[in-house]
Amino acid sequence: MGTTYQILPFFTQHFQFEAQHDDFPALLFLVIADAIAAGYLAFSFLFSIFTIIRHNVVGVKLLLPILDTLMVALTATVAGFAAAIVYLAHDASSSANWVAICEQFDDFCKQTSGAAVAGFVVALLFMLMVVMSALCIRRN
Structure with a gap:
């Protein structure tokens, strides 16, 4: 998402339309x-190694989940925020006078759509980490 950028090619050098992630606060928030x-x-990885080495530290084991x-x-x-912005960029909202920018900024929209999907994948991976942490605490 941080590298999404597109300039429309049919304008002069001094007058160009561009789209990037920081034009939309929700995408910047992502x-x-x-x-x-x-x-x-990275922080969690270090503390996980610490808890493997020192088995008797209970506070960190409870803090990580x-x-x-x-x-x-x-x-x-943030994945939901990004998905909402991507949806509006694709389909627009005529009642709010928002135009569909994906008709002009096709590459930008493809990149932001991929980033929104990746955001949901990241959220699912974090959910898996919570389940794994809970199972590890229960086992011990």
């Missing part, structure tokens, strides 16, 4: 939230 989720994954659940909420929310 980029920021995914960066937070990626940083959390709670934070995993927060990441599920964050990634699912």
Whole structure:
């Protein structure tokens, strides 16, 4: 999503229409939230190794599923925001006087659609992490 950018080719150099992810606050929020989720994954990996080495640390074992659940909420929310914006970009809303920008910015819309789908995949993977964490805590 962070690299989505398209300029319409039929205008002069001084007068061009362009579309990028930071033109839409929901898409910018997706980029920021995914960066937070990626940083959390590095943090979670380090703490997971710590809990493997030190079996008797209960607080961290309980903290990770709670934070995993927060990441599920964050990634699912921003994926929903992105999906809503992509839907509006494709189909528009005549009652709100919004035009379908995907008629002109086809590459931009393909990239944002892929990023919205990837956002839902990330949310599903975080849900899997929550289930796995709960099973590991239950086993111990």
